[in-house]
Amino acid sequence: MTGRGELIRLMRVEGGGEEDIFLNFVIQPIRDLQGQVTGLFIEGHDVTDLKRAEIALRRRELQLQLALDSAEMGVWEAVLVNGRIVSTTEDARASFLLGRPADQQPSFETFVSRVHPDDRQALSRSVEQAMNPLGEGHLDVEYRVLSGENRPERWIHARARFVDGKDAKRLVGTVRDITAIKDAESQYALLNGELQHRIKNTLAMVSAIASQTLEGEAVLEQRDTFNARLHTLAHAHDLLMGEAQEKGSIREVIETALAPHRTGAAQFDISGPDLPLSPKQTLSLALAIHELATNAAKYGALSLPSGKIVISWDQNANGSEAQAFALRWEEKNGPPVVPPTRSGFGSRLITRVLAADFKGQVTLDYVPVGLVCTLVSRFPVELGA
Template identity: 40%
Template sequence: MPNSRQPLQSEPAAIRPLPTLRHAGQLFETERRLNAVLNNASVSIFLMDDRQHCIYMNRAAEELTGWTLDEVLARDCPLHDIVHHTYPDGRPFPLHECAIDRAFPENNQERGEEVFVHRDGHFYPVGFTASPIRDDAANIIGTIIEVRNISEEKAAAERQRLLINELNHRVKNTLATVQSIAAQTFRGRTDLAVRAVFDARMTALSTAHNVLVEDNWESASLISVIERSLAPHLLAEVDINRFRLDGPDARLHPKVAVTLAMALHELMTNAAKYGALSTGEGRVSVTWALSDLGGGQQQLDLTWQEQDGPPVAQPTRKGFGSRLIERQLPLEFDGSAVITYAPEGVVCAMRIPLTQLGWIGQETVEGSLAP
């Protein structure tokens, strides 16, 4: 920024942490209390004039940067040139590229993350909020910046990422072990078609886990779950018009995501073997909507519908897929799933109350702690 702008305070006043007005006892007492509050705050606070020169920093800011206020004042340059002058890769970091500095010229509060340079030369990540300061006439005369060191948060997030990757690795190893055990068990005792069905179901389960891994097992995208579950068949089709997917996105609890993925896999497999996708003219429509159940909870209403396939007859017995769909959803989520074997095509209507995101028991604990 150009240095032609006038500083927020006169030069003599800028040499003190906050301007001291000892001739007014009440103002002096207010200043003393304000200094006490700021110097006991855990967040680092910087006060900048309109040249982006630092005219005040509290004790937390001195500890964060390794610089004292007197040393910063003596440098007589933008704070950026002291604590934010270099990228971690060694490139110079010019002031005009600084997000923190934009709060002044753009008259806007800026939030985000940056990497500061400590006085001893090491880099550390920070989260910041930079807000313009206005005078009585609403003119911008400076910037106030709140900064906190987020190194521990970053380290914790990295540890969590590594743990989740390890969890996913072990889950996949477990699934591979199950497949190996099944291969040994099935050898010579069943036909290849049964083995192929088993392997396909294990693959569907693994795919559902992959969707969850992408979001750290916290939740999964509804659209991603549907698309990934149907992907093996969608990619194999030349005519993409055979499929219709329509509905809004939502975040699914991991348990809902896995169960829904398995249900869709069973429906798609059945359609490919006996239903609409077993012929060249058949079509499948998957539509869904979200409805409000009250209390901040939503319900997923999803309909699977097959058309233009071979005539459908009521099955004489229900297989694993039908039992999974019609029993698992009501059992786990107090929902419903009804499969109708209409002559013109199978229809499956699912009603799934969406479990609120978070860890098991969170609602109970937070409810008991609420005031």
């Protein structure tokens, strides 16, 4: 009941198979000259669209809140004037993650004071890029929040979008705690470094044992060949583990394997997209390229100053699933090639191990003008086991 004696009531009418209808009634008494109620004036309005919009808004707000709770994200907003942040607001979770005391009003200055000094410059650059009219208007930055009382230092991932409204310009975004992820990355790097150290020590020990065991001029060439293969394997491990990578780069693998054989850059023509390789593919390709280059240095194109080797690869080379990946090694301008009379370790490595790791087939063609090695796989290289 209003002060004027009006009664306002919202009624929901079942739609009978359709959506419900919402009606808003204003009921006002009609009085005579003596003030006695002699009737009622009833005015009704259809407010279905308004109520449906309100219900949809509440539903979206609930969904958003559930998503934020599930991701453990906090929400914040910053108002900008003349490119400078003048005020900030944040929800309870954002305040907790950013380390703001409960009795402290949110402000950009107090927030920055809690950011680790080593991360403040990166944060400032990210904010400037987000506000750049020529940019995409997105902020995506990771930084550390300094520890407070009884609270450890934590890593924060902040994302936001620049909103240019009529009344003000704002940054609206989220924050989440990624400390556990950063700790895991740090632990992984530590373990990876220790593993790399142990592998190098093991390979060095194997090399020393081989040198002591394979003594004498009769096995000198075999010993050098063994050590060269061992060093190639070690370099391939460096590619996988030197920067805590799970995948190798095909270009890096090829370039590293060819490094000992480069007497001149003009001897190699290398082309192809920089595709990722699985760990097994990285090791087998490195050894295969090493074997091909060693053979070329002894008997093929690399044995002559005029010799040249063309290495190329491509993904979806012919646009069909029948050949998702292809790699080709072709020797030119070398001495006449004669097919070998027996199959050695190198050729078995290339035709069996390399083919298996790439789930494909390898062909060695000893054409007179130079050896041609072709690897064809029906699978993209990153799907290799």
